[in-house]
Amino acid sequence: MKKLWAGRFLEASSELLERFNASLPFDKALYFEDIKGSKAHAKMLAKQEIITAKECEEILAGLEKVLGEIEQGEFVFKIADEDIHMAIEARLTELVGASGKKLHTARSRNDQVAVDFRMFVLRKNEEIRAQILELMETILEIASKHTATLMPGMTHLQHAQPVSFGFHMNAYACMFKRDVERLEDSHKRHNYCPLGSAALAGTPYPTDREFLAKELGFLAPTLNAMDSVSDRDFALDLLYDIAMVMMHISRLAEEMVLWSSYEFKFITLSDAYSTGSSIMPQKKNPDVPELLRGKSGRVYGNLLSLLTVMKGLPLAYNKDTQEDKEGVMDSVETAQISLAILKEALKSATINAKAMEEACKRGHLTATDLADFLVRSCEVPFREAHHITGQVVAYAESKGKDISELSEAEILGIDSRIKAGVKEVLSLKNSMNARNSLGGTSSAQTKAQIKTLHAWLKKRLK
Numbered sequence: 001m002k003k004l005w006a007g008r009f010l011e012a013s014s015e016l017l018e019r020f021n022a023s024l025p026f027d028k029a030l031y032f033e034d035i036k037g038s039k040a041h042a043k044m045l046a047k048q049e050i051i052t053a054k055e056c057e058e059i060l061a062g063l064e065k066v067l068g069e070i071e072q073g074e075f076v077f078k079i080a081d082e083d084i085h086m087a088i089e090a091r092l093t094e095l096v097g098a099s100g101k102k103l104h105t106a107r108s109r110n111d112q113v114a115v116d117f118r119m120f121v122l123r124k125n126e127e128i129r130a131q132i133l134e135l136m137e138t139i140l141e142i143a144s145k146h147t148a149t150l151m152p153g154m155t156h157l158q159h160a161q162p163v164s165f166g167f168h169m170n171a172y173a174c175m176f177k178r179d180v181e182r183l184e185d186s187h188k189r190h191n192y193c194p195l196g197s198a199a200l201a202g203t204p205y206p207t208d209r210e211f212l213a214k215e216l217g218f219l220a221p222t223l224n225a226m227d228s229v230s231d232r233d234f235a236l237d238l239l240y241d242i243a244m245v246m247m248h249i250s251r252l253a254e255e256m257v258l259w260s261s262y263e264f265k266f267i268t269l270s271d272a273y274s275t276g277s278s279i280m281p282q283k284k285n286p287d288v289p290e291l292l293r294g295k296s297g298r299v300y301g302n303l304l305s306l307l308t309v310m311k312g313l314p315l316a317y318n319k320d321t322q323e324d325k326e327g328v329m330d331s332v333e334t335a336q337i338s339l340a341i342l343k344e345a346l347k348s349a350t351i352n353a354k355a356m357e358e359a360c361k362r363g364h365l366t367a368t369d370l371a372d373f374l375v376r377s378c379e380v381p382f383r384e385a386h387h388i389t390g391q392v393v394a395y396a397e398s399k400g401k402d403i404s405e406l407s408e409a410e411i412l413g414i415d416s417r418i419k420a421g422v423k424e425v426l427s428l429k430n431s432m433n434a435r436n437s438l439g440g441t442s443s444a445q446t447k448a449q450i451k452t453l454h455a456w457l458k459k460r461l462k
């Protein structure tokens with residue numbers, strides 16, 4: 001079979017070249033965008049009287065048929081066609097004959113792949129955003145139920161101060177909110193149509209790029225043809241945006257691994273989202289959060305790969321760019337399944353409020369509150385307050401208790417400067433609610449954060 005570009009070639013391609021050169025095995029995922037782009041191009045050619053209305057109709061009907069064949073699984077993908085663009089054009093010409101051969105007028109595969117891949121990336125950007133919004137809804141649902149659930153807030157993975165579990169979950173909602181905003185920014189930045197740039201320099205035909213942009217749902221055409229066919233920033237932005245999402249997912253996943261361990265027992269993962277051990281019958285393993293944590297590796301790799309591919313390329317199109325697709329498709333797939341399973345794993349997990357509260361009784365979490373009380377209510381300078389608090393901690397340790405468990409009488413006996421009412425201050429709940437500064441962990445502030453996040457979500461969910 002003669003290739004579409006083989007006019008000047010005397011010998012057939014080697015089988016090895018075909019396997020090396022072809023992108024069809026992976027760029028067939030662009031079939032939908034390729035057909036959409038070709039339909040718009042055909043309409044533009046007819047509108048500009050570059051082809052006739054009849055030819056356009058034949059092309060459109062043929063493309064519709066090709067689309068059906070692909071979606072029904074009837075389309076025969078032949079490696080010799082090299083890529084999805086030529087595979088579809090070849091089939092179209094088989095189906096409709098002469099008019100099919102006119103579709104590629106005033107177009108090159110360079111602007112064709114640029115528009116196809118950009119539309120694919122923008123579509124995936126939207127899908128991923130929608131999934132993050134759903135995940136945020138789940139997180140906020142959990143947070144709403146736990147605005148008063150005590151857990152040890154940590155720094156250095158050491159008990160620091162009591163916080164509410166809802167407050168802790170809100171922190172993740174804030175990260176995912178930024179991820180959505182980052183994707184929105186990328187979408188806006190790249191929502192311009194490269195089709196009509198042709199090979200690198202534009203085209204002598206009287207085309208209408210404004211029409212193409214509008215027809216394909218872009219804001220406007222891109223500005224410079226040379227940039228348009230060589231630019232892959234849109235793909236890199238998506239790769240970076242996904243790397244950030246996966247980094248956030250990995251941090252939450254790490255906490256889920258810790259929380260579901262015997263040492264913490266803060267959550268219990270549902271059986272549906274846990275796995276067993278092949279040798280230890282008693283085990284229930286957090287494979288889902290572990291894999292979520294591990295998946296960040298490949299998406300960081302995909303970002304770095306494409307940055308490296310692009311860094312030394314002279315203008316304009318180079319075949320190196322064909323290496324842009326697999327990494328993006330892998331990152332997209334990874335992000336989409338990760339977002340879906342994280343949402344389900346969270347939804348189905350049991351939150352063990354009792355265990356979280358018990359954990360708050362280890363580590364003297366309210367020591368700062370005691371020092372603050374001595375300064376504010378007992379007129380003790382901070383350095384001395386720090387010292388007295390240390391003595392109270394030492395006393396509690398000697399009794400095998402947490403300072404929040406000492407009685408008022410016990411505390412008053414430690415230093416004469418400590419005033420009555422101190423017990424109140426040492427309570428875990430009071431300590432948490434005392435942190436009522438804007439953005440703090442008190443139940444009131446936690447609820448206010450949820451309200452703000454909900455309002456933000458509402459603007460985006462239809």
Ligand code: ARG
Nearest residue numbers: 023083109110113317321322
């Ligand atoms: N399969 C190619 C790619 O993905 C399409 C563009 C080919 N253009 C060319 N001049 N060889 O980049």
